[in-house]
Amino acid sequence: MKRRDAIRNTALGLGAMSVASACNANTEAKEEQLEQKTTEAMKGNINHSVCRWCYNDIPLEKLCEGAQDIGIKSIELTVPSEWDLLKKHNLTCALGTHDKASLTEGFNNPKFHAALQETYIKLIDQAADGGIETIIVFSGNRGEISDEQGIENCAVGLDKVVKHAEQRDIQVVMELLNSKVNHPDYQCDKTPWGAALVDKLGSSNFKLLYDIYHMQIMEGDIIATIRKYKDYIGHYHTGGVPGRNEINLNQELNYPAIMKAIVETDYKGFVAQEFIPTYEDQLAALKEGVMICDV
Numbered sequence: 001m002k003r004r005d006a007i008r009n010t011a012l013g014l015g016a017m018s019v020a021s022a023c024n025a026n027t028e029a030k031e032e033q034l035e036q037k038t039t040e041a042m043k044g045n046i047n048h049s050v051c052r053w054c055y056n057d058i059p060l061e062k063l064c065e066g067a068q069d070i071g072i073k074s075i076e077l078t079v080p081s082e083w084d085l086l087k088k089h090n091l092t093c094a095l096g097t098h099d100k101a102s103l104t105e106g107f108n109n110p111k112f113h114a115a116l117q118e119t120y121i122k123l124i125d126q127a128a129d130g131g132i133e134t135i136i137v138f139s140g141n142r143g144e145i146s147d148e149q150g151i152e153n154c155a156v157g158l159d160k161v162v163k164h165a166e167q168r169d170i171q172v173v174m175e176l177l178n179s180k181v182n183h184p185d186y187q188c189d190k191t192p193w194g195a196a197l198v199d200k201l202g203s204s205n206f207k208l209l210y211d212i213y214h215m216q217i218m219e220g221d222i223i224a225t226i227r228k229y230k231d232y233i234g235h236y237h238t239g240g241v242p243g244r245n246e247i248n249l250n251q252e253l254n255y256p257a258i259m260k261a262i263v264e265t266d267y268k269g270f271v272a273q274e275f276i277p278t279y280e281d282q283l284a285a286l287k288e289g290v291m292i293c294d295v
Helices: 003-037 060-070 080-088 110-130 147-168 191-201 212-218 222-228 255-264 282-293
Strands: 047-051 074-076 134-137 171-175 206-211 233-237 270-273
Touching (some): 074 270, 080 110, 110 147, 212 233, 222 255, 270 282
Parallel strands (some): 134 171
């Protein structure tokens, strides 16, 4: 090897080491900041919730106790029979559901309308009587239903439900899910489709559940979409992309920036952690997610 080549290679190696050292230092600094933040009080800009199904391995009472310690106000996607236990721990359910909820058989198919209307009108009454403010519904899978017909069918099927929700002062949200990875053929898989349905129903009691994980997979451009469709969104879910695990530095989304954008829209609802924890200490993973989002 010639002398000048050796010098050049050495310089390149030192440069790479400097970059790697800087990256490691930056990561360690961010992790240290997060550790420090866990000892601070919540800022109060975000109402924190958690989805029950992600922590099914933890008994509900223990999850309630852990949520209280973290500063979470809600355990959602719980059913009416569980709401009294939440109240016992001074928690609410930010998003109510029922035992037979189906993502695939939804309001886009008229053959399910009668049964769904009966089920959801009952759930609305249970929510209103139990002090729960919001319930979740689903579009169902496309099958052979076009996007245009799906909007029409959902509007017809939901009309009776939403009108009852208006009478009981309950918000109904339809969740945006990805049809690319987790829920093949699901129809409400794009924000513009969901927004068109909101416009079609024309009720302030019907909005979208904007799932950040799902919409990153389907659309990307998260912050711009949140700003554009802020008036259509009634609830938020989190999740790391790819994998739907923790929302820390091991995935691609910048959750502090996303949360700041949500706060800037003057959103007053709940943001729920809906990632599948990989840590042995699942409550530690949940606490980390909440602190990342507490901007």
